[in-house]
Amino acid sequence: MISASTRVAGVIGDPVRHSLSPLLHNAAYRALGLDWVYVAFEVPAGRATAALDAAAALGLVGLSVTMPHKADAARRCDRLTAEAARLGAVNTVTVGPDGLLHGDSTDGEGFLRSLRAAGHDVAGARVLVLGAGGAARAVAAACAGAGATVTVAARRPDAARVAAETCGVQHAPWEARDGLAAAAAVVVNATPVGMAEPGTPLAPGAVGAGQVYVDLIYHPRETEMMVAAAAAGAEVVGGLGMLVHQAALQVERWTGRDAPLQPMRDAVERALAAR
Ligand code: NAP
Numbered sequence: 001m002i003s004a005s006t007r008v009a010g011v012i013g014d015p016v017r018h019s020l021s022p023l024l025h026n027a028a029y030r031a032l033g034l035d036w037v038y039v040a041f042e043v044p045a046g047r048a049t050a051a052l053d054a055a056a057a058l059g060l061v062g063l064s065v066t067m068p069h070k071a072d073a074a075r076r077c078d079r080l081t082a083e084a085a086r087l088g089a090v091n092t093v094t095v096g097p098d099g100l101l102h103g104d105s106t107d108g109e110g111f112l113r114s115l116r117a118a119g120h121d122v123a124g125a126r127v128l129v130l131g132a133g134g135a136a137r138a139v140a141a142a143c144a145g146a147g148a149t150v151t152v153a154a155r156r157p158d159a160a161r162v163a164a165e166t167c168g169v170q171h172a173p174w175e176a177r178d179g180l181a182a183a184a185a186v187v188v189n190a191t192p193v194g195m196a197e198p199g200t201p202l203a204p205g206a207v208g209a210g211q212v213y214v215d216l217i218y219h220p221r222e223t224e225m226m227v228a229a230a231a232a233g234a235e236v237v238g239g240l241g242m243l244v245h246q247a248a249l250q251v252e253r254w255t256g257r258d259a260p261l262q263p264m265r266d267a268v269e270r271a272l273a274a275r
Contacts, residue, residue: 007036008058009254012043016128020268021064027267031260032251035051036061042128048072051199055095062254066245070134077103083145087137087166106249107135108142111216113185113249114241120212123147125185130177130201132156132163135216136190141167143242148186153177166265181206188214194223201225207231218243244268247265 011021017040025038041063043051048069054077055063065073074080077090078100084090090103117124129136132154140163144150145175150169154160157173157246164171172180181187181202193201195217202225207213213229216238229234248259 002037005035007034008039009036009061009063011064011066012038012040012041012048012069014041014042014044014068016066017043018269019066020243021066021247023267024244024264025273026062026133026264027249028248028260031263032255032257034255043069044108046072046259049076052076052093052101055093056099056101059099060095062092062234064250065091065093074103077101081105083108083141086141088133089134089137089245092097092214092253093203094253104253105138106253107138107245108145109189109216110244110246110249111139111242112142112146113245115212115214115237117241117245118235118237120186120235120237122145122186125149126185127151127186127188128153128180129169129188129190130176131153131190132159133190136188137163137167139188139190139216140169143186143188143237144169151184153182161259176199177204178203184211186212186214188216189223189225190216192217194225195219197203199224199253200228204228205232207232207234212237215239216242219275221272222234240265240268240272 005134030034037216045068073090077195081104084103084105092104094102126148127148127150129140129152140150152164152171155174189201207229213234214237215223216239226236251259
């Protein structure tokens with residue numbers, strides 16, 4: 001029951017009404033027996049700084065940050081982790097007891113944890129990342145940090161170059177992606193191809209036996225490319241694990257305790273099955 005001592009955390013974004021973060025976090029708080037609640041705040045573009053000032057003034061536990069506020073949040077935070085500073089993007093703000101705001105990016109580590117949970121390690125591996133947006137950058141930087149040799153390919157050459165420079169990795173032309181995929185140990189789709197729009201980001205036969213194909217898309221649970229890669233003998237990982245693990249890392253930052261992964265996963269699986 002919500003009382004005068006209930007603590008509040010939340011997510012800021014726009015749009016945010018479709019967000020699965022409240023389900024993930026509230027499932028975690030329930031399982032941990034915390035008198036906490038997590039809500040979604042629809043904050044329009046340009047208002048992130050005001051929202052973060054309010055979070056400090058109100059003594060919120062912290063905020064998750066999603067589109068379009070990640071860069072503004074990085075500018076407003078008083079301290080940034082090395083990862084958030086490199087990416088110029090924050091998805092996790094922790095409000096300190098002194099009211100100072102600590103910014104972190106848990107997407108990259110969430111990605112690595114989800115791969116490890118599926119039995120894969122990128123250390124020493126050749127990794128191809130498709131796309132140059134926020135998720136691609138987080139994944140590329142995390143894989144490079146974990147000892148992988150990373151190449152970013154994106155349909156806009158300038159975007160690929162800037163992403164690669166930001167993450168300290170290589171970039172390649174979009175047209176070269178099928179050949180690069182065939183030579184990679186791990187291929188990551190960080191484009192929305194296969195979600196809202198149908199199709200595959202690679203030729204369906206570009207990834208096969210002895211390789212890992214990771215799609216960051218979690219709805220649908222299986223994309224057309226995941227089906228094709230699995231049929232060709234590749235090991236396939238969907239985006240749900242990353243979604244759960246990036247939130248689990250936020251729970252850990254805020255509570256100082258291990259996140260209860262299974263209740264979090266169950267909550268989000270139920271919601272996605274109903275969509
Ligand atoms: P974003 O910042 O908008 O970046 C999307 C990237 O994909 C851009 O490089 C974009 O290129 C490219 N792209 C878009 N449509 C394309 C197409 N038809 N062909 C080739 N490239 C295309 O998005 P994001 O936040 O990085 O998210 C990317 C994907 O990852 C989404 O599917 C999202 O749902 C997923 N994601 C999953 C998680 C998770 O936890 N599982 C977390 C974050 C994101 P342009 O710049 O040229 O448009």
